[in-house]
Amino acid sequence: MLRVYVPKTSLRSEATSIESLLDDLEERYPRLRRRIRDETRRVRPFVKVFVNGAEVRDGAREALRLAPDDHVDILHSIQGG
């Protein structure tokens, strides 16, 4: 669903944290701002972040350091009706 705002399915970033990765994405694709995170920079409830296939939830994201070859998936989980 995020492809509405980003024309690519994958891209590379030098970011070393989830926070800086999201900053990088929003800088490159300004329409993403307030879609992945709200204006207090909190990740929206239905956005899921995975690093190398493992979900990284609220509270664990801040401490996580990204290594150069890490693979990050950001998915919108469209739940409910």
Next chain:
Amino acid sequence: MKNGPVRIWVGTRKGAYRVDGTTARRRWTVNGPFDVGSDVFHVAPDPRHPGVVYSAVNNGWWGPTLRRSKNWGKTWKELPLPGMLPIKQRSPPVEAPSATAPIKNLWHIEPGHPSEPGTVFLGIDPGMLFRSDDGGDSWTGVEGINDHPTREQWGPGAGGLCTHTILIDPETPKRMYVGISAAGSFRSDDGGEHWKPVNRGVETPFQPVKYPELGQCVHKMAFDAEDSSKLFRQDHGGIYVTRDRGESWSRIGKPLEDDFGFVVATSPTLPGDAFFAPLRGESRTTLGKQLQLYRWQGATKTWKPLVRKGTYPGEFGTHREGLAADGLDPAGIYFGTTTGQLFVSPNAGKEWIEVPYQFPGIHSVEVSDGRPVGGS
């Protein structure tokens, strides 16, 4: 001057619609949905600028989006939200309306006074009011209400801490009112610098103190068509009228079987009168096991049911923006239900027509009645 077409603007659980008709108001064509899949809480045409329409779009996955059309809804542009720079100028950090409370939902858009043609107001959850003086391209907080000293006493209703009613006095542009659930109604006499709670006489049946200064769960307010010191109010605690700019309120809904409800609307062609859709409090559905609206007739201080018995049997609910009236003669009434029916009366409630379209649950109904701007 000739009247233009009549357009009904419908906000629903799954997008917004424009429903077109003529001044006869009997045959309708449905256009849309716009923003399909999103909760559109309010679609507000700007009568000062024919063709300009604002839309308050909320989405549980993507967050809120404010849109503006300048061509009657053919195309829409995303506008910056309060505290948000235009898209091309954004760089982190994004300033938030409140450091701890992000925008939960956009609730109500109110075009400003005709003497301030660029001014638009936006009410949001959490209980805040914003002002734009450039047609929605930038926003500033109305801090007199956003930082009101009573704010810590405010609590959310079932729909959230929502600023859902914004009224600009047509005779005194610096005088305005807001309704916030469940903080109550507030009035400013100086263009929004200072605000005073105006709830005296309005009952709060959901707490031990029955007549507090604030904390009322106001659901909707509307000016009388002729006298702007007079307002009607549908509250959680009944139907009220004030004749002194909110200084005191009198309950007029008592003769009804129940005077709980969410909506009120007035028509410029019917001064003294107001339309309501009272509901059974325990079920939030219309009275009498059928579609039923009532007209308060100010001259005789009496209630008149507007739907002939048995015409539309069943239980109907409504949200607080679900009722509108136009300024044509006879007045048109427009009523949207939570189960997606849109009813129109082209003659102040004598007859009713159901628009032949199953909408998603309806949040809001507004009307552009096609009258020439500045005309009557």
